[in-house]
Amino acid sequence: MENGYAAVASEKEDEQLLKILGEHAAYEPEAILAVIAEIERRNIQAPNLEQIKQDTLQALQQREQQLNPEPTGPTSLTDKFKDFWTFFVPQRHYFVTPILVNINIVIFVLLLLAGVHVLSPEGEDLVNAGANFGPYTLTGEPWRLFTSMFLHIGIIHLLVNMYALASIGGALEPLVGRKQFVTAYVLCGLAGSLASLWWDQQRISAGASGAIFGMFGMFMTMVLLERRMTWAEKKGMVYNMLGVIALNLVFGLKGGIDNAAHTGGLVLGIAYGAVLMLRSGRYFTQDYNLRGSIVTAALLLGAFVGLYLQIPTENAKYLTMLDRFGERETKAMDVMKEMELDATLINGGKYLPGLEQGIALWDESIQELTALQELPGLGEQQAKEVEILLNYTQLRKTSYTMMRDDIQKNQPWMHKQQQRVLLAIGTFVKDLNDLREGKPTTAHENLNEMPLPEALEEATGLKLETKPLIVLDGEALEGIAPDEIEDYVASEEIEEVSVLKGEEAIAKYGEKAQNGVIEIISKQK
Known part of the structure; x- marks a missing residue:
């Protein structure tokens, strides 16, 4: 078989070829087929060679069907039901995606059981659950950058995001493998959270949208850079991705949508997809050097920490x-x-x-x-x-x-x-x-x-409009209006003011004191 891995396989020792064959599940199908072809050319005895070859061809065929699905006719309700449940069941080349979908759904259900509103959760409930909120995230709670990725602002938000995640995950995860998919998902989600925080510290941000936008950007970039596919094969997928991204960004301009998180995740996804394609020689593969993956993730996390520390607090x-x-x-x-x-x-x-x-x-x-x-x-x-x-x-x-x-x-x-x-x-x-x-x-x-009536209200807490009894130097001034107090005493002449309320006021002055008493002692007294 002629593919991008044939030359590499021809340079391997027999023991290396057998080792790769034994770990075939961790490699991209084309790489395994190239190894099998080299083993057959050298007449090396390998256990289960034919079975591995058939499994690899089947995996390659499944991937091609995902990238270029054939139109299908109507199916029965039973078939549709079975197809629906495949969204939630981990499979060989669709493993991480359903786990992420299930985690998001379980968290949403737990919040519902805790009393959070199904359609329009209160901001306080979201913040208490771990949403991204500048006053908390920037003052000792940076973990909200991560936890906010698994919270959603109502069931509609959840359903839209989970459908998008299942769709892009079904196409992308088989191409890059489990490790790269989950790494990219988390990094894109963190990038979206950081972008949201940088743009608006007072926004309560939650949702997987940043991570999902990153997956769309990553898939589009990898398809564009892949060297074996022709433009005729690529353009349908690329235009579809561009349309989805543009539609969501334009829709986000209407307000209430966290476009900053979408954009942050998208940009990181595009960059991460480009890095992966450069590392693989611009081929789709699941075979990435572990050290290179760790270094890439560590550099990005370090950049995130630096950006977080640069946000004005x-x-x-x-x-x-x-x-x-x-x-x-x-x-x-x-x-x-x-x-x-x-x-x-x-x-x-x-x-x-x-x-x-x-x-x-x-x-x-x-x-x-x-x-x-x-x-x-x-x-x-x-x-x-x-x-x-x-x-x-x-x-x-x-x-x-x-x-x-x-x-x-x-x-x-x-x-x-x-x-x-x-x-x-x-x-x-x-x-x-x-x-x-x-x-x-x-x-x-x-x-x-300050005018004396206002000063008395501030000092005593009694509203003069309720007509409390005013007592000046022991003499009750009954029936006077608030603006008449200064006719009897000026503010600078007051030595002391005291207040009587309730039973104490009535006991001393009778029923006329039912609204309270303001006792004023003048300096002359």
Whole structure:
């Protein structure tokens, strides 16, 4: 038989030829046929030679049928059912592909059993399952680059990808073998994940699309470079691959599709296919030197690590900080909400554990915000937001520390100093909201210029529109409107403000105090 391996086979020793024949399953069919021809030419006695020859010819015929399938007539439902199940059953030249398909399906089913929505999973569920998400992937969880390849955003996404994987795997795996196929699949998937992360750190990315696009690119490149096939034999497959790739990329422009992952996987697949063809002398083969394969994979993984380390992380760290800050703030504020409902605080000691926990949580946020403030790559608005949050958090810690100390000393906690701290906290909350709405952030700078009604609301937490009872120097000012308070006292004349709520307010002032009491003591008093 005349093929690209005949010259190589003719240079082998008898023992080498017999060794290759004994490991025939690991080699490309043309190579084995060349070895068999050389063995027959030398009249070497080889066990099972005829059987191996028939198996190899059959494998070659199956591959040719996959590359150039003949049109078939209608089949029965039973045959169609059997054909369908072959997608999921590992076979000699279709082994890795069904395993990958099955892994993806099993993971999807497990997530469904865990409560994830079948059509439109929540972003939080995907992130918890291991999706690629910049704020997490870039801050200590790089494994998401790999795990995201086996997650899918709904059953439609899964079905489309698995059909594409089975189709391309059925054509490509017999040509390159199991090891090269699974290596290329993982590398292309990682390339897609990296490209997605580089392009948009705030996108939740999941799916096998990057890896599958890589397989399409790899197959197209290998067909183009293969030296024995004519252009007439190649062009149908090449045009088909180009059409599939172009259609998917154009479809991805409509939004919601991670084209960056598609492109990253595609580019790596094209490059990897070219490398394989150069290594084989531009022939389809499953016989690749193990050392060369390890070196190729190691170089690519090293490049991936370098690219990962070059991705700017400031924005990811900032987003992660916001997420953690929100969780800590929610936990820390629980005790404050309970204390506001309990106006008497007769048994204030029960709040001490909550205050201690709150102080620790505010401390954690202060440390993280301080470290984030030192990052050189933060944007102007992000840096300003970090500054405001840091001031806010430091004041919250001060407020909690004072409350803890006051309760331990069995004395009122809503005193003049506490009110000033709470008022300052309110100004930084306003500054943060103004910053996010694109407004000037001057609330804390204009604290002393704040209208008295607004200042009282900030300091006491009582809305004046609910008409709490205002008591000035022991005298109840009943029925006054919020904007009339300054007719009785100016803000600079106030010495102390205290608040009474619930039963405590009613016990002291009667039913007229059912909406709470704001007690004001002036400097004149």
